[in-house]
Amino acid sequence: MGINEFAGQVKEASIKLAAMDEDQKNRALAQIARALVERREEIIRANQDDLARSEKENLAEPLLKRLKFDEAKINDVVDGINSLIELEEPVGKTLLATELDEGLELYKTTCPIGVIGVIFESRPDALVQISTLCLKSGNGVLLKGGSEAMSTNRILADVIIRATEEAGIPRGWLKLMETRAEVSEMLKLDEYIDLIIPRGSNEFVRYIMDNSRIPVMGHADGICHCYVDEEFDLDMAVKIVVDAKTQYVAVCNATETLLVHEKAAERFLPVLKEAMDKKQVELTGCPRTRVVIQVAEATEKDWQTEYLDYKLSVKVVDDLDEAITHINKYGSGHTDSIITGNEEKAARFMALVDSGNVFWNCSTRFSDGFRYGLGAEVGISTSKIHARGPVGLEGLVIYKYKLIGSGQTVAEYASREKTFKHKKLDKTFPL
Amino acid sequence: MGINEFAGQVKEASIKLAAMDEDQKNRALAQIARALVERREEIIRANQDDLARSEKENLAEPLLKRLKFDEAKINDVVDGINSLIELEEPVGKTLLATELDEGLELYKTTCPIGVIGVIFESRPDALVQISTLCLKSGNGVLLKGGSEAMSTNRILADVIIRATEEAGIPRGWLKLMETRAEVSEMLKLDEYIDLIIPRGSNEFVRYIMDNSRIPVMGHADGICHCYVDEEFDLDMAVKIVVDAKTQYVAVCNATETLLVHEKAAERFLPVLKEAMDKKQVELTGCPRTRVVIQVAEATEKDWQTEYLDYKLSVKVVDDLDEAITHINKYGSGHTDSIITGNEEKAARFMALVDSGNVFWNCSTRFSDGFRYGLGAEVGISTSKIHARGPVGLEGLVIYKYKLIGSGQTVAEYASREKTFKHKKLDKTFPL
CATH class of the missing domain: 3.40.605.10 (Aldehyde Dehydrogenase; Chain A, domain 1)
Structure with a gap:
């Protein structure tokens, strides 16, 4: 067959x-x-x-x-x-129930x-x-x-x-x-x-x-970022970035690139480097990074690479907006985290970073169906339609509209003989 | 440019x-x-x-x-x-808010x-x-x-x-x-x-x-069906089928094929033909249809055709399951309606017909964002993911997961030093 x-x-x-x-x-x-x-x-x-x-x-x-x-x-x-x-x-x-008119009830219900x-x-x-x-x-x-x-x-x-x-x-x-x-x-x-x-x-x-016209649910790359803002807590920032990079390097939600506000670089990078050295993480950096710590030079390719390894690329940025632009350009829409004490900046980061998971003051490693409490994980999706981020069972269902009538025709409504009520119903599909 | x-x-x-x-x-x-x-x-x-x-x-x-x-x-x-x-x-x-742990709150919020x-x-x-x-x-x-x-x-x-x-x-x-x-x-x-x-x-x-790998929201064909079951009300069935076919023929939710239970054919088809003649609808039928009423012969191609015109193909079927199979084979997953007095059969039809809109005792012409009370209609989708049926504004948004922490790392949970609470929160995203 x-x-x-x-x-x-x-x-x-x-x-x-x-x-x-x-x-x-x-x-x-x-x-x-x-x-x-x-x-x-x-x-x-x-x-x-x-x-x-x-x-x-x-x-x-x-x-x-x-x-x-x-x-x-x-x-x-x-x-x-x-x-x-x-x-x-x-x-x-039942996702939605509406009385369109007397004896004409619409239900939106989930189905495979x-x-x-x-x-x-x-x-x-x-x-x-x-x-x-x-x-x-x-x-x-x-x-x-x-x-x-x-x-x-x-x-x-x-x-x-x-x-x-x-x-x-x-x-x-x-x-x-x-x-x-x-x-x-x-x-x-x-x-x-x-x-x-x-x-x-x-x-x-x-x-x-x-190679397929059929929709695909999943993700290819996981190029995740941590951004350390100028208003940061040193211990917290080091702890989060170390976890995001090293807690498990071979997974899609591990951080691959660190972005650092120029005003944070001098205080943060030397301490981070020490912590990363202990974990045997190899750092590469942009020219401004290399002014502060001794690391190999990062190339354009580094920003596009999912190492899945004990490697981290580091870039010093002018401000939050440069960080956001970098992430939206080089990231894979997977998971990105900002470390800042400033709520407004966190809100801006979370609104403008176009990724399925946007975090404030925690490790990128948290993006996972079980950690999110979804109960089961179908996979992590970087798609922009249907299902995004860690996907639970709800990613495997869609819905149907079910309309129960008692002989209604559209002509009766088109002629204004009858008019729609559109009254929200608080009930589930009865059949 | x-x-x-x-x-x-x-x-x-x-x-x-x-x-x-x-x-x-x-x-x-x-x-x-x-x-x-x-x-x-x-x-x-x-x-x-x-x-x-x-x-x-x-x-x-x-x-x-x-x-x-x-x-x-x-x-x-x-x-x-x-x-x-x-x-x-x-x-x-905010679609979902979960306290993963103290000071670690997850929000699923809609975004463009x-x-x-x-x-x-x-x-x-x-x-x-x-x-x-x-x-x-x-x-x-x-x-x-x-x-x-x-x-x-x-x-x-x-x-x-x-x-x-x-x-x-x-x-x-x-x-x-x-x-x-x-x-x-x-x-x-x-x-x-x-x-x-x-x-x-x-x-x-x-x-x-x-010709595109980009997801498409819409529908090509609208091959909609009415199925008249053996347990039917004659007046209601005629009224619905006439509306479904003729209220506006040039639209995707107009009925193109009528399926009739063999035990309903003799009583229903002659009355329907009279009504359709008045509306100048041209009927074609399967051999069993042509035993009951005088119409041209329908070919395989008729079941696959969206006439968008005053034409209707008619097929007599053995039972509900043959109707469902026909619809799932020839339909376009748009809108299909059963006319029956039997609730169980209606439930079976609505569960097994694989279309975005499945109706009981009303005209297929009702599948429309404004009639559904969605407020605005982006279009009607016959896709099986993301958005199906009449699509309102919700079809133009997706969601992001936003996680607000206070320094948490995954290592703390992996080592069981901390455990997840996964407590549902009744609040909206605070930033």
Whole structure:
């Protein structure tokens, strides 16, 4: 069967899945969690095959690490599923209810988006996470994992498909693609796929974004900034910038560039450098930075680079507005933080920095669905429409307008025989 | 100056515009309304030039009609601006407030999307409508109108640019493109343009959708359906279907295909045909339809056609599920209505039909921002993400997460020295 037919089947199943109620979906999630535990030995064996093969093929160490799916990882994803079950049902919420006229009631209610295309590299846990998020939100899934994880993905998909079929979820709601050629096919299926969620390296995500007309939810780069204003508390500023840079360097919300007000540079930079030296962070700086501290010269390329490493570029700016302009030019719209004692400047920064997450006096590392208390994280989006910043289950739903009438026609209103009331109703969709 | 630089200027201005408050934007809107009235003679003269030239060039009659921008049209757009001023400010609303921990508060607040690309044919009123909607929602605008309306568009853009500059709106927030080559350039500017709103014929909108990676808000086809179930009230069904088809045939929410339950066909179709004959609607039907009433044969193509005319295709179906399947296959996800006395069937229809607007016992013609009471209509979207159905001002905003801290680092939470509270706050963003 070709990927087109596969996708058509997922679409068909997704329509039925959209009408499943909370209990049915939660029962299916519980069934997946049980099956993962029951079949854990089989899963681990398949993963060991993938690991052995990938080692032989000289897969890079970080990728091997991400590929590993052991008992601990299984427990993690099972925990994740159990918390997902506890979350509020995202489908069928009434967002708005209006009495257009007597016996003519309009409801805006949440519904699944339809079919989600998920393309991911290495990490088999992504397969379980995103599939269960899609199930909870009533979406069909077309999955494509990396070839290095082929055996693990195959068995995980099998576990999920069987468990959900047993639990009465429409057959065909999830399909696993296996060949690389299918990815490029998938990117063209805008007739069937409503949204693509890519999980992987920057280059990988950018490739997906550049090669599909289907909307993509995610982020390529995470070029995040801290800006230390002239009115700053030295201890706080050092503490925040060190955390933002070093608490975990390999993630998208780690800070890559530090901007410093020219009046703060002399007092702040030497202390920061000492702290960064201790963490073995390599600094590069603009000419004005290099007047104050001894660091290598930063080039234009540094401002555009997501190091994901113990590296930080530093630039001294004239004022807040230069900092904002720099961030809007070089940043990736992800997360940026201002450190200042001045409320007005904080407000200006938060209004004018065009990023999904704008912070005042705290580390950029806080931008994360779990830290935000969203309960589950679908991903972090730097898109300007639909969903932005850390995205929870609400990013996987859209809405429908449902209008309940009793024989009304537009002609009656066009002729002024009847007029609209547009009265807000305090009730939920009744059917 | 190239379109790239133009777009860069709009982007730059849009950042400042995003921080403008309600009063400033409303003052600018009032200024536009005043200027349109003051300069009405100049506008009408320019429009007469366009009309005369287009007539010579044999522009089709309906296009000439849409091109006309006279005193009445000016009054309409001025009325529109005045109601827009009265609408609730869409920017800066707090959607969510959470205390992550003591002194660490998260706010999710609405903000403009950024830069909207507006591409429209003929109707100069679209220029004023969409520009003012963008202004109210704090978005920059890159406009491209049809060459037939060049003089009218030029003066309208000039009116808006001068009026808003006088009112203190950042210079450069709106730019008018004039050549056709600029459209294809514009469709590539995903670095600057965040969303495209096309206004024009189906073919025109589809061309835009097929030729840009920038998200498009709108709809190409409007293939809407009425389904008459076996449990139906004859008078109501006839009245609704006649309204849905004939109240205004040239619009996207007019019904194009009627589906009839096989058990309803004999009683319903002859009465409907009589009513449709009176309105001079041409019917085509499937073989089972043609057993009951004398109509031409419908082909596969009929189910895929938006007539926008006094034509209706009719199909007899076995049951509700066949109707739903037909709609999901041939419909355009716009508006579909079920006529039935059975609540359960209505619920099933509204859950399973994958359209932005799903109706029970009323005409498809109701799907419209003004009828819905949205106050203003940006357009009707058949997209599955961001905004669906009739879209009001809320479709022109997105949100940002704003986090106010007091020196917090993630390391403190990772080490369990501190733990998150995630307490819902009942307050709005304080800055």
